[in-house]
Amino acid sequence: MGAQVLTVIIDGLLLGLIYAGIGLGLSLILGVMGVVNVAHSAFIMLGSYFAYELFRRAGIDPIISAALALPVFFLLGSVVYRTLITRVEFTGPTQGLIAMFGLMVLIENLGVIVWTTDARALTTHYTNTSFAIGPAVVAWVKVLAGGLALALIGAAWVFLHYTLTGRAIRAIGQDRDAAAVLGINVHQLLTILFGLGIACAGVAGVLLGMIYPFSPGGQVFWLAWAFLVVVLGGLGSVANTLVAGLVVGIIQTFAGAFVPFEFVYLILYTLLAVILIVRREGLTSVARRSI
Amino acid sequence: MTISAPQLQIKGAVAGYTPAQQILKGVDIAAAPGKITVVLGPNGTGKSTLLKLVAGFVKASEGDVLLNGKNLNALPVHERLGEGIGLLPQGRSAFPDLTVEENIELGGWSLRSDRKRLREAVEAMFVRYPHLEKLRDRRAGTLSGGQQRAVEIARMLVSNPSVLLIDEPSVGLSPIVATQVYKELVELRDEGRTILLVDQDVRAAIKISDYVYVLTSGKNDIQGDRTAFEGDLGSIVRGWLGV
Numbered sequence: 001m002g003a004q005v006l007t008v009i010i011d012g013l014l015l016g017l018i019y020a021g022i023g024l025g026l027s028l029i030l031g032v033m034g035v036v037n038v039a040h041s042a043f044i045m046l047g048s049y050f051a052y053e054l055f056r057r058a059g060i061d062p063i064i065s066a067a068l069a070l071p072v073f074f075l076l077g078s079v080v081y082r083t084l085i086t087r088v089e090f091t092g093p094t095q096g097l098i099a100m101f102g103l104m105v106l107i108e109n110l111g112v113i114v115w116t117t118d119a120r121a122l123t124t125h126y127t128n129t130s131f132a133i134g135p136a137v138v139a140w141v142k143v144l145a146g147g148l149a150l151a152l153i154g155a156a157w158v159f160l161h162y163t164l165t166g167r168a169i170r171a172i173g174q175d176r177d178a179a180a181v182l183g184i185n186v187h188q189l190l191t192i193l194f195g196l197g198i199a200c201a202g203v204a205g206v207l208l209g210m211i212y213p214f215s216p217g218g219q220v221f222w223l224a225w226a227f228l229v230v231v232l233g234g235l236g237s238v239a240n241t242l243v244a245g246l247v248v249g250i251i252q253t254f255a256g257a258f259v260p261f262e263f264v265y266l267i268l269y270t271l272l273a274v275i276l277i278v279r280r281e282g283l284t285s286v287a288r289r290s291i
Numbered sequence: 292m293t294i295s296a297p298q299l300q301i302k303g304a305v306a307g308y309t310p311a312q313q314i315l316k317g318v319d320i321a322a323a324p325g326k327i328t329v330v331l332g333p334n335g336t337g338k339s340t341l342l343k344l345v346a347g348f349v350k351a352s353e354g355d356v357l358l359n360g361k362n363l364n365a366l367p368v369h370e371r372l373g374e375g376i377g378l379l380p381q382g383r384s385a386f387p388d389l390t391v392e393e394n395i396e397l398g399g400w401s402l403r404s405d406r407k408r409l410r411e412a413v414e415a416m417f418v419r420y421p422h423l424e425k426l427r428d429r430r431a432g433t434l435s436g437g438q439q440r441a442v443e444i445a446r447m448l449v450s451n452p453s454v455l456l457i458d459e460p461s462v463g464l465s466p467i468v469a470t471q472v473y474k475e476l477v478e479l480r481d482e483g484r485t486i487l488l489v490d491q492d493v494r495a496a497i498k499i500s501d502y503v504y505v506l507t508s509g510k511n512d513i514q515g516d517r518t519a520f521e522g523d524l525g526s527i528v529r530g531w532l533g534v
Contacts (some may be wrong), residue, residue: 164403167393171386178384181346183372183401183450 003135008257009250010138014146016249018207020242021149022222023229024156025200031235032173032193035085036093039100041223042107043073043198047205048214049111052120062122062210066148069202077198081191104223111216119213127210145207152203156196157238169193228272294483296324296453297375299345303354306344310352314340316509317354320487322454327476327486329496332506338489339381341506342456345487346378347371358454372401377452381459385439385446387432391423394431394442398449416445437468444475454485461492473499497521 026040050072051065060068084103088096126140160166169189171179180186208214208222225248233244251271255264299322307313314337322328330338343349345356347368356363358374366374385394395416402409417424420441426434431442440460447455457476461469469492477499480486490496497503497520505512 164396164400167389168397168400171389171397174386174388175384177348177368178380178386179397180348180368181372181378181380182397182446183369184397185369 003137004257006134006136007138008253010133010136011142012250012253013246014138014142014249015211015253016246017146017149017153017242018204018211018245019225019229019248020245021152021200021204021207022226023233023241023245024153024238025197025204026226027230027233027235027237027241028156028200029194029197030230031237032169033085033089033190034093035089035100035194036097037100037197038097038223039104039107040197040201040226041219041221042104042111043076043201044205044208044222044226045111045214045216045219046076046107047073047202048122048209049115049120049205050202051206051209052122052214055122055124061124062206063144063148066203066206069206070199073202074195074199076202077195078191080198081194085190085194086187104219108216108219111219115216117215117217119215119218121213122209124210141210145210149204149207152200153238153242156200159196160238165189165192228268231272232275294325294451294453296483296485297359298322298324299376299454299485299487300357301341301345301354302357304341304344304351304356305353306340306349306351308340308349313352314509315344315351317511318506318509319511320504322485322487323502324485325480325483326501327480327488327499329500329503330487330489330506331493331496331503332512334491336506337509338506339458342378342458342487342489345371345376345456372450372452375453376456377447377450377454378456379443379447379458379460381462383436383439383443383463385431385434385442388430390428390430391434391442392427395423395445395449398446401450412449412451416449419448420445436463437465437471440464440468440472444472448479452484455479455487457486457488457490459490459492460488461490461495469495 022044025043026037029035029037029040047069050069051062054060054065054068055062080103084099085096088099124141126144129140130137131140132138160170168179168184169192172184172186172189172193176186229241229244229248232247233240233242248268251268252264255267259267299320301318301320304315304318305313306315318337318341320328320330320341330341332338340349344351345363347363347366351364358376361374363371363374386397389397392413396409396413398416399409399412402412417427423438423441423445426438431439434442460472460476464472473495476486476488480499480501488496488500497517500517500520502514502516503520504514
């Protein structure tokens, strides 16, 4: 029993780090820009296939792919911002939501055309290996993916809090006009922010692909997961997103270990509903859009 | 420190938030270098819109914004500081989740390529406003209204703008703090800066003004130097109220 509990805790923390990675990009974009990026999970899916193709065609390890995904998806996000978001940013939330939904459907269907609806998996030499921590057994792939997710979250934190550009992005999230008056090119920095958000989605996709099978249609599941983390954590805080991811990871693994599988999602979404009713701002104590 | 300030002119400005609803209907304003030019008028007459026009948030459908004769109409908001135009917006505009130092540092965004110069400019603000020194690491959102206003003024001054657009500087402040803010505006004027001040506090604004414009329904009404207005405040305000 003790070994199982320890395994569940470690598993939950590692998965939680990845879930935090899933929610991070969504949280940043929503927190600073107010754009509900429902296409977030489509980019997560693309991240999984990005690693899959690099592995299949060139034998590139997913760990390397995670690093490569950063600039590639950053560029992709920047292009999406410049070509799509700037057209809907000030047209009201409905148009923005519809545009992002359209983008999600487009990416998913392109995924079906290119990769079919069959599920794929990234199977490397360490996929099915594990090691022991005391009585607990831990999968190497989860340690690697969790570590990369932690590095991603840490890098985002450092960028947003310890660089002038990151602080300027946070300032835009708090008062866009006041930031512009200071000479800050808001569109330029929002291009960086959106690129960063999509880069987070792409890297998270690689990490998820290391652990779970993936298919174009399966991406919507991760959208719900990302929103779960964001709602739990409150909008736009890197630290709170991390905490929320860990909470979701722990609850999921505990529920998965000790109650029938069909109750796992019931428990998680009941928790979400309770938090929304009792504490609408999420786990944080302050309801506001800021990072 | 003496600033060589430019003249700011607004000529025949027609502007608003929608093409069908123009707030400014042909306004002419000239803000002289090194002077405080005050724009007064009843609510909804376009005073704040005038500052937003100069700051670049509102586009003129007719007329021009000129700085020493250079037309600024096509210049985006973030490039106007490069021309020396700083704005102190109405209400709270300090970034609440950033510290005082981070707020002030962002005021020097245009200096970011020269980190040493940026640091010096930030530290100069803590010398100028020593009471902010002990608040350096406090989040701006936790400060009092007066302290936040000081942060906003310091943030505006880091890049040393020569033209200051000041929108209702005393709103939400205690009378004592408001007096300090007006005193600071006089000091900024004495440094040679061009100041365009929009205010509801008629008495305080006229007291520090060099020249006064009164707008009514988005148009120029009356104008003159301070002495022309000082003795006749009551009739001005009664005129706005229509009594």
